[in-house]
Amino acid sequence: MSTKQSQILHLYRSSLRAAQRFETYNFRKYFYRRTHDRFHTMRNETDSRQVEKAMAEARAELEVMQRQGILNKMFSHNRTVIESDPHYASGARRFAV
Amino acid sequence: MFSRSLRVLGARANRRTLSACYLRARGLSTTLNLQTESVTNHNAPVGESITAQSNVMPIYLDAQATTPLDPRVLDVMMPYMTENYGNPHSRTHKYGWETEKAVDIAREQIANLIGAHPKEIIFTSGATESNNTSIKGVARFYKGKKNHIITTQTEHKCILDSCRVLQEEGFEVTYLPVNKGGIIDLNELKGAIRPTTVLVSIMAVNNEIGVVQDLKEIGKICRENRVFFHTDGAQAAGKIALNVNDMNIDLMSISGHKLYGPKGIGALYVRRRPRVRLEPIITGGGQERGIRSGTVPSSLVVGMGAAAALSARELDYDYQHISKLSRRLIDGIQSRVSHVVRNGDPNHIYPGCVNLSFSFVEGESLLMALKNVALSSGSACTSASLEPSYVLRALGAEDDMAHSSIRFGLGRFTTESEVDYVVDNVQAHVTRLREMSPLWEMYQEGIDLKSIQWSQH
DSSP: OOHHHHHHHHHHHHHHHHHHTOSSHHHHHHHHHHHHHHHHHTTTOOOHHHHHHHHHHHHHHHHHHHHHHHHHHHHOOOEETTTTOTTTOOOOOTTOO | OHHHHHHHHHTTOOHHHHHHHHHHHTTOOSOOOSSSSOOOOTTSSTTOOGGGSSSEEOEEOBTTTOOOOOHHHHHHHHHHHHTOOOOTTOOSSHHHHHHHHHHHHHHHHHHHHHTOOGGGEEEESOHHHHHHHHHHHHHHHTTTTOOEEEEETTSOHHHHHHHHHHHHHTOEEEEEOBOTTSOBOHHHHHHHOOTTEEEEEOOSBOTTTOBBOOHHHHHHHHHHTTOEEEEEOTTTTTTSOOOTTTTTOSEEEEEGGGTTSOTTOEEEEEOTTTTOOOOOSBOSSOTGGGTBOSOOOHHHHHHHHHHHHHHHHHHHHHHHHHHHHHHHHHHHHHHHSSSEEEOSOTTSBOTTEEEEEETTSOHHHHHHHOTTEEOBSSOTTTTTSSSOOHHHHHTTOOHHHHHTEEEEEOOTTOOHHHHHHHHHHHHHHHHHHHHHOHHHHHHHTTOOGGGOOOOOO
């Protein structure tokens, strides 16, 4: 696997992990889905300048998600009704407290 | 501060110790009230609400009332609420220059969202203030020569109230009716325009039923007759594509908190070519082209700009997601529950606003029953009174249908699981309420309810 590909994969996995760290159910689900979709739409992009631009954007978004994940954890203490219901939501996060 | 946390993140520290040591280091409490009260089993009988507990919140399905602040927007706002606290109008020092630069960037972001020039954007305290400024301001400026205003019956309360105030000042106002689908008749609009008409105000997307008016045609008619066209774009900006030049819009109100931005900020677009003159409502130091004096709240403005830029980028993605959820919600409910009517013309409607009327069920009681879902019947502005919504009455809905309507507001952050939960709950509660309803019983027996002579007590 080339370094570019492995870089992109590393960025993808870090972004997904950062998305999983949000405390608020809606943000967690949204950022996970959004990250997944953004990376998948750029999957077959061959123009290296577009790829570079997308990667720079992804890196900036990753930093935002990390900061906001921490802030979210500091200030949130509410749960949504749907989170604990196994019938509806797979609301469990990877690193459940 | 964050770099330390990020370094620890990079070292793959346990998240619990990261936050605990971070908080302890700053003398803050380490016990966040996360799951101290165990969440009870809410597969229990229908009607029991676990939101009676302190920290469990209902599912949020009221996007027309307000939207959550997007974390990416909060991220952009934070520096302006901590370090960069300068007044953007201070010309003499770096605090002012930096804040002014940020405000200018935000202005450009909002202008790009609607296809305007940055100089045409005025910041206000919200869409209500923008509506007041545009309607009262334009009308009063041209008072000598023109004194007629046209609006619709389904407008937001602030516009209807501004028109009422102007009527007391001596203006004439025509309230255009809407058809059963909520759309105005363009021929009626053409017929209502007089030589003394100064302004036409028609909202782009209705906040109660979600119908989208044909802005391009309305703009064309107004431009031909040399009448100013104002549109309340609070529910439309960032959700559907808007271009003030294509649609010949002269004035537009935008609300920050409907765009996943902060509350307390809005914008007013005022066209410069051809120039729209208006009398300011709030006078003072002449900020914002003299139209709205007062210090521009830099943190809120920066947040609104970021929200606008985000919406412009995510418009298609969000629209697709919300359309999918909307289809799922409507098909789910209509396939499981009979006698459900969607208010609003389905061909000209924003998918994120789903207003359904359930026959033989009272809207308020259904709202009370759906305790685990945050919904609204009618708009937040009118929900205090017990009257049925004037918008539904303007659609020609009968009183019993108007009383039994619920508005589901889907947003960027709504998930499919939430929609499924809502569909199941709606089915369960509507069925239960109908079984208790004598009218439903009579209907099932084949009695025509309209033929009943109700006795007076």
